[in-house]
Amino acid sequence: MSVKDKAILVTGASQGIGRGVALRLAKDGANLALVDIKADKLEAVKAEVEALGVKATTFTADVSNRDQVFAAVDHAERELGGFDVIINNAGIAQVKPLDDVRPEDLERIYRINIDGVVWGIQAAASKFRARGHKGKIINASSIAGHDGFALLGVYSATKFAVRALTQAAAKEYASHQITVNAYCPGIVGTDMWVEIDERFSELTGTPKGETYKKYVDGIALGRAQTPDDVAALVAFLSSDDSDYITGQAILTDGGIVYR
């Protein structure tokens, strides 16, 4: 399984799963374009990637802005000398009872978690077609894209939407040898879960740390997921070994949701 010398763009690369994916792909020999809305942390990840002996470049972009996503893909191609894979990883959580959801809540999360994936799909697919070669589009869904989670209803809806987009894009682009798949992590110990845990505490009175613990206790393999666990699947989906897989939303959760 190899991604050696592939040019790969990762969104949400400043921290958490995106950073973990970038480091794993760099270890495997890929050259990386690191994209995030948070410019300050990107340079540190770039240095970590370069220390592994591959090329890295950074680009600050808000994935909800179509022009910025297209510019990020152009930048990646220019700086890395090619463009082979996009990983539409950036996303935000939202913990809210459905009763309390207002139009601005929907607008904010839809624009990042759904629109951002649409722009990433479009920008990558048009680049692959312009270059006249195959390509891979890999999107972040979740266990919450397979089961709706209480207090994470709208977030779950966005992750179901990512699965739908993944299937539709796989069908639309297959004739160009572009594959489109999604990864569906479980409970990963990143800043996103710190935020989710805190919001559950505020809403339900559960002591801090207890919601995270409750979810981790429900994992069959008995431990929380790490970004490296997720990165192992993303590395496979980025490699030529996954060439015959398209339109799938693959669970990597240590045993929470069974499909």
Ligand SMILES: NC(=O)C1=CN([C@@H]2O[C@H](COP(=O)(O)OP(=O)(O)OC[C@H]3O[C@@H](n4cnc5c(N)ncnc54)[C@H](O)[C@@H]3O)[C@@H](O)[C@H]2O)C=CC1
């Ligand atoms: N942490 C978890 O347990 C799980 C996470 N996921 C998904 O994995 C992805 C990564 O999650 P984590 O690393 O845990 O989150 P995180 O919150 O630690 O990192 C997310 C990154 O995305 C960036 N980002 C947010 N909005 C952006 C925007 N508009 N434009 C560009 N970058 C933006 C942030 O600056 C941050 O660097 C997300 O799509 C999330 O929904 C899925 C399942 C489980």
Ligand SMILES: CC(=O)C(C)=O
């Ligand atoms: C953040 C997330 O996707 C879950 C299910 O925890």
